[in-house]
Structure formats: C-alpha cells, structure tokens
Amino acid sequence: MPFSLAVLRVPLLSFSSPAKNLRMSRTRLSSRSLPSEAQNPNPELNPGSDGSDGIAGLGIRGYAGKKRVKRMIEINAENPEGEARDQKIDHLPDIEEFAYNKAKATKTSSKVKLASALPVGMDKRTDLSIVPKVEPPTNWEEVLEGIKKMRSSEEAPVDSKGCEKAGILLPPKERRFAVLVSSLLSSQTKDAVTHGAVQRLTEKGLLDADAIVKTDEASMASLIYPVGFYLRKAHYIKKVAEICLEKYDGDIPSSLDELLALPGIGPKMAHLVMNVGWNNVQGICVDTHVHRICNRLGWVSRPGTRKKTLTPEETRVSLQTWLPKDEWVLINPLLVGFGQTICTPLRPRCGICGINKLCPSAFMETASPSSKAKKSSPIKRS
DNA sequence: TTCCTGCTTT
C-alpha cells in the first residue's frame, strides 16, 4: 500500500466554521516511481497504458502551458519516467480500438432506465450508426484549432486541479478511485476547492474504499468541506465506497451503466470516469461549460430543429452525432478551460477571443444568458 | 445576482 490506511477519527465539529479544523499534519504522499501496467488488474481495459498514463494525462499534456509542464516535471521529479512522459505531448491514443469493446452491464437501476429514456435515438449510446448523420458545423476544425491555441497560451484551473489530474501518481486502482471521488466532489464546486478536499482525503488515506466505510459521515463531511453540497456528498461517498467494496472488490465499476447506478453519479461524472479512469470512451463528458460553449458556437441543436439544446445530456447526444471520436476525450478539458478563462458564462471575453470572427454568438450576450440569450439563439440568427 | 466541471427528488 502506498500510504497508511490508519483511520483517523475526526471529532464531530460544528459546521459553522469547520474549515479551521481541517488542517492537520501534512503527510506527503510517497511519490515513488509507480508501476503502470505491471499492477494493472485489467490491462485490457487500459490499452492506453503504454508507459504513459493514457488519456488521464492528456488533460495535462495536451494543452500544457510552460508553467504547467514545469510543474509536472517537479511533481514527477522522483519519477524517472516523468520527464519523458511530459515530452510526449499532443499524442492521441488509439481510442477507436476500444471504444465499443465493453460488455453490457446489468441494467437494474432506475437511473439506467432514465438514462436510456433520454432524448436520443441512440439507445445504449454506443451505436452511432443508427443516428442520422448530421452535417458537421462549418469551420468546426478551424474553431477547434483556435480554441486549442488560446488554451495553450493561458493556464486554466482545470489544467492543474481538474478531476483528470486526481491521483495521477497513484497505481491504477487507487487512481481510478481518486478520479471517481474527485468527480463526485467537483460538481458545483470550483476546481481549487475540490482539489483541496481531495488533498485532505489523500493525506488521511481516505481515497480507499475500505478506509472510507470505516469513517463516519460527519467526519467525511468536515473533511470535504467546503465543496458544494458537502453533506450530501459525504453521504454519497460512503454509499459508493460500500458498493465498491461489496460488488467490485474495492475498485470502481468499469461500465457506464454500473457507474450511473452509483448514488450521486450522473452522466457527466460517469463519462468522465470512463474516459480518464478506464480509458474507455463511451461518450463525451458534457458539463456546464461544454454545454454552454457548444450552444454558443452553434455546434449542437435540438433534434430536427435549430434550437439550442436544453440540457447537457441533449448536448452530449447532439455533439456525438458529428464530432469525430478522436476528439471526444480532449473536447472536455479543452472547453472547460476555455470556459473558465475566456468563454465565461457571464460576460464572455469575446474581445480577447481568437475565434470571435467565427463564433455566431460573439459580442451577443449583453444580458444574462438566461434572460436574453435564450430568445436569440445563436444558430437561428441571420 | 449568478456561478461553481450536477444529481436527486418532487
């Protein structure tokens, strides 16, 4: 085991000011050289582990600015392969190979039913061949390139503190669990806050299912505070840990449906975990940023119409009908970072945006997105 | 006010 599993019982604290009790001994994780495929229990599920960290690292390597590369090299200082890995940037693993290779999961949960009842025509969300072929948006490649350029010149929170980065120095199984917990914590929470919470859990060895079930909910809540909805999430984390321990031998589920069946795990997190946790691309991870930006760009629409999509799930399905699968994984960190720094939800910085000439929504949003922008859809405009 | 890499329940 890479770190001590000693369970620290944290006294129940009042939540009025829990933060001050959170700082304790800062035992640094042993960042020794890590085995990759050597300890990978499911090598067939991790074809990306060619000595690299697979897709999980792409969020880091793909759009790394100089600062970040430097930081990664620092982090990997004790890892002999570290620097070498950082050189191999912008290399896409062959995700086609294992995109459709997963066996069907048990579909017993109500959530699964909900998921497949979503506005699709593509049940099981894997077989795109039955979806009517949609013409890709004009200039989409140029737009994508422009965004990539902007992303490489400015560092975004997601680059250093996103879920993709969670547990990057851990062995596969621990890393997967870290990605799952990190995702769970990330919703409605700034990356820096999520990162801090994960850090505290890591220091206490609480990214391990076995350790989590032995920790009471209040302690968990105080540790992850102040992430959004921390009480609920503390509850979910414990439930998830119990399920993982019982059904998956302490590992996380390896199929989309089984992930969706976990409490507190919805489509956004499930796809993220599949993508960066299992290197198994079943769909695009669409969060609020991807949802917003795709609509601003006119990249997605309600089926058969030119109206904006109403939900992230609708966006995901629409985007998947035309975006080449090569881009499915990278589109998330790309647009999330873009959304954090430039194409912000409120008052997007169109003035400094390198693709404002190509964006149908550029300089259009004077009021809040909910009030005005809703009526004048970017793709409907003449 | 609106948002933060949402999900669950009504």
Next chain:
DNA sequence: AAAGCCGGAA
C-alpha cells in the same frame, strides 16, 4: 420542469 442541496466568490 423545478426545487433542493451548500457556501462562498466575483
């Protein structure tokens, strides 16, 4: 479809 969860920051 909409409310509720959580609290803080811009």
